[in-house]
Amino acid sequence: MAPRRRSRVQNHVRALRERHEGMTQQHLADALGVSRQTVIAIEQGKFCPSLESALRIARLFEEPVEDVFELEAD
Amino acid sequence: MNSSFMPLGPFIAVFFIASVAVAFKVYRAPGDAPAAERGLLASACVLVGLSPVVWLLVGWLAGETSVFTGGIQLIVAAALAGAAGLGRHRRRQVPVVVSRWHFNEKSAFIIILSLLVVCATFARRAWGGEDAVVLASFGRAIVELVVFVVIGHIIAALTHAPIDAADAKPDERDRAVTLLSARNAYYLLFAGFVSLPFYAVFQPSVVGFVVTWTGVLVLSELVYYGSVLTYYRLGTE
Numbered sequence: 001m002a003p004r005r006r007s008r009v010q011n012h013v014r015a016l017r018e019r020h021e022g023m024t025q026q027h028l029a030d031a032l033g034v035s036r037q038t039v040i041a042i043e044q045g046k047f048c049p050s051l052e053s054a055l056r057i058a059r060l061f062e063e064p065v066e067d068v069f070e071l072e073a074d
Numbered sequence: 075m076n077s078s079f080m081p082l083g084p085f086i087a088v089f090f091i092a093s094v095a096v097a098f099k100v101y102r103a104p105g106d107a108p109a110a111e112r113g114l115l116a117s118a119c120v121l122v123g124l125s126p127v128v129w130l131l132v133g134w135l136a137g138e139t140s141v142f143t144g145g146i147q148l149i150v151a152a153a154l155a156g157a158a159g160l161g162r163h164r165r166r167q168v169p170v171v172v173s174r175w176h177f178n179e180k181s182a183f184i185i186i187l188s189l190l191v192v193c194a195t196f197a198r199r200a201w202g203g204e205d206a207v208v209l210a211s212f213g214r215a216i217v218e219l220v221v222f223v224v225i226g227h228i229i230a231a232l233t234h235a236p237i238d239a240a241d242a243k244p245d246e247r248d249r250a251v252t253l254l255s256a257r258n259a260y261y262l263l264f265a266g267f268v269s270l271p272f273y274a275v276f277q278p279s280v281v282g283f284v285v286t287w288t289g290v291l292v293l294s295e296l297v298y299y300g301s302v303l304t305y306y307r308l309g310t311e
Contacts, residue, residue: 009311026172034245037176037306046309047247 008072014043016061016068032056080134086126093123107162108238114158121151153232161237177230177240178248179306182299184226189292189299192219205281212285250310255301259294266290 017023025043029036032053041047049057058065097119101112129144164171173180196215200208231240244252266287273286
């Protein structure tokens, strides 16, 4: 049996956030309406956000959603 | 009843009304303080006003007073004011101090610990005892559990940073963790429920049956809160 993977959806939220100078995890959390711990979990790949939040994140960073989130290659 | 305390009544009534008015003003005060912080201060004001009222009533009814008659209210008021001060201090620190653990994680940890301690002490007291002993221990265990959980949550809420995050609305991750944990606990609860007829056959007494069934509930709660803790720590993916 193949070992279970953490998540097949990878994201670049942390890199994008760091590229936007001055944007903290708290700023992102406030913009999404979630807690800061949830943003940390998303950045660490421990939690896959809902489609609505994913679209909001993409809009916030002015990037196409597929540049923020991608399906891990098989 | 001891009427020697009564001459102080009007002064204490005025003091209590003034305290409530101050509490109301503190809670409605403009500024950047979160509602939880203002609520703690307002509660402290009300308790300070309540302290002499309790002292007066106990003195009037019982004829004597002690440190518990009003003193407890002052101690709790000091704790609440201290917590509000701590919250304010943390809020003004740069960078702002934020608790590493989500409040739900702390809550789950407190409940798991309380359940384990109370169940262990219950088993030690009641194991092999008569029905009356088991029933008395069972009632005592329920009271102990409530006290442990309530005190634990008060301490966790007062030390959480930022303090208003303790009663924040659940977000999508919180809801996902709750759903997944409830699913895990449901399997055990369902298994326990369908096994009820077998317990009834092997348990000679009603008390034993109730304790066994409560044991299933406790196990499912342990699975639920254990799952909550695990999903918050390790992730839901």
